Amino acid sequence: MKKLILIVLLLAILVPASVAFGAPGKPLKIGAVLNFTGPAAMLGPLFKNGIVKALEENNNQVAGRPIELIVEDGATDATVCLEKARKLVERDKAKIIIGPLMGDAHLAIAPYMANKKVLITTLYCGDIKLGDYRNWLTYPTTLVGLTLPLGWYAHDSGYKTMVMITSDYAGGHGFMKGVRMGFEEKRGKAVQEVFVPVGTADFGPYHSTLKDADCVAFFVPNTAESARLITQYREFGVKMPLLGTTLAADLPQAVMEELGDNVIGVRGQAAYIWSRDDPVNNQWVEAMEKRFGRTPGGLENNSYCITSAILAALKATGGDESFDRLWRAVVRVQLATPQGPLSFTPEGIAITDGYIVEAKVINGKYVWDPIKVYPQVLDPRLVK
Amino acid sequence: MEQVTINLLNGLSYGMVLFLIASGMSVVMGAMNIINLAHGVLYMVGGYVGWTIAVKFGAPFALGLLTGGLAAGFTGLVIERGFLRHLYKQPNEQVLLSFGFVYILTNLSLWVWGGWPRMPFTAKVLSGSIEILGRAYPKARLAIILIGVILAIVLWWLQDKTRVGAMVRAGMDNKEMTMGLGINLERVFAVVFFVASFIAGLAGVLGAQLLGVYNALGLEILLLALIVIIVGGVGSVQGALLGGILIGVIDAFGRALFPKFAMFTMYFTMIIILLVRPSGLLGRRA
CATH class of the missing domain: 3.40.50.2300 (Response regulator)
Known part of the structure; x- marks a missing residue:
């Protein structure tokens, strides 16, 4: 009996404490396939900066779930991109992937990602056919x-x-x-x-x-x-x-x-100009310069806007990353971004200025x- | 008429850059039996160092040429003395090792100079254009042709008219006999490798007037150098010159006349040469 009372007392202390401190939910994994080697090696760090900034603005969490960003090097090679994307899906269990950049990598990855029902994004446009898969966010629009x-x-x-x-x-x-x-x-x-x-x-x-x-x-x-x-x-x-x-x-x-x-x-x-005089843009440029020590360009903007749209959708689903709910939410997102107003077609193609x-x-x-x-x-x- | 002239000049200037990158590689292959796939990145190293001196530090372009050549020359010497000299008569190992240096030097350049390409640069006196047959033509391209011709004469003289050149040619024909005559062939080969790398670096700075410098250049230029060597033949400066000019001119006219097939014209030429003369146009026969 004494043991039972002790357990009840312990629970009485621990349960409210855990509620008070906000028990973290299961980590939400976001994968990214960016290029850090190969001919487009200089672009990977810039895209990463945009993603990191968007996550930091949300304290690296959404709807009470901490976000774990897993970045892979696509090496500017479609085959490597496919391997890395598979690794993110199968080993890391990521259900959201940002990138890759190149059109040949999109084509290599698209059927696999559609089959696995993963929400995936382009980083700098994409072919209109990606819209047929209904799991691609094509930003800032089609080619x-x-x-x-x-x-x-x-x-x-x-x-x-x-x-x-x-x-x-x-x-x-x-x-x-x-x-x-x-x-x-x-x-x-x-x-x-x-x-x-x-x-x-x-x-x-x-x-x-x-x-x-x-x-x-x-x-x-x-x-x-x-x-x-x-x-x-x-x-x-x-x-x-x-x-x-x-x-x-x-x-x-x-x-x-x-x-x-x-x-x-x-x-x-x-697609994006850092010097455009607009309150949202001005504030973002200043914050990016402070955070990364350089004036941001279109690449940082693209990954920032894509990540922001995904986070907005995750907020709408209460942190639920199951594909059907997330997809419905993300194509309804409307944001004021540094690039200008952002919305999506039902096919996941961004509408931008x-x-x-x-x-x-x-x-x-x-x-x-x-x-x-x-x-x-x-x-x-x-x-x- | 003016279009033919302009494209001929385009082909000659591009061909001279190809000649300079291929000549050193060809002589190293012929004289030392070394397949140095790092030759393309030595071109890139030369270009980057030349850019640093001439653009970043604002020094004269000629100093950029010299330092670019020297940087590539000493890098090549380190590769030869430190590694490749242990791999004579082991072509597979040479290929693997030198290709490893492609990655090492490419990534080192990424670390030092960053990923953004460096723009084409030239001497102040060579910037701008002059009028040829009523059309503007860049002065830098004419300078490339002139410097290429001068270097071709110097290299030909070194190879065919000097004692060192005679030693190199003797070593190509019969290494053991040449060493038996008391010639320190290893030292001669080190000098050859240095000179070949120096020329590659020089070509990197000269070529930067056309192409700029970027870290994928090492592999891109290697492919072109190999085509020129196959067409011109292994082991001779004259072969590299003929191959470079031929490929340059065919490429220029191919782009102007058949732009949709421009990608294939130089490969097509290479196939034809391989079928007709497998050892190249002026290659030294075994």
């Missing part, structure tokens, strides 16, 4: 949706004809398809499309064969190629206005400074200055 505003802008600038330089792979075709769709929708005409291989070292031979047009639009897939294309375009004295895609992400401020006068006057599409920027020197700094906004852009194929 076409991202660059559509550049086609509109070219027309709005009075250009009637366009030459297109397109990196010859699925992503390149997707991005430039958006520019073409936007331009042709407004009755502009693409007079030449030059396909260049991924990893092109010398753009000189292409620049020397460009037809006369009102403007030249381009997409090449990374910083090194974008910089070479612009430098060599200037060196060869091509005078047609140059319109680029994914500019602010590919050519951050430090790279612009090295490009110097060559980059001045280049205009184009950007599209920006047009121009390279300028402002107060001695090279910046992408926002010159036009196309609000809440949606891939027109989704409307149909």
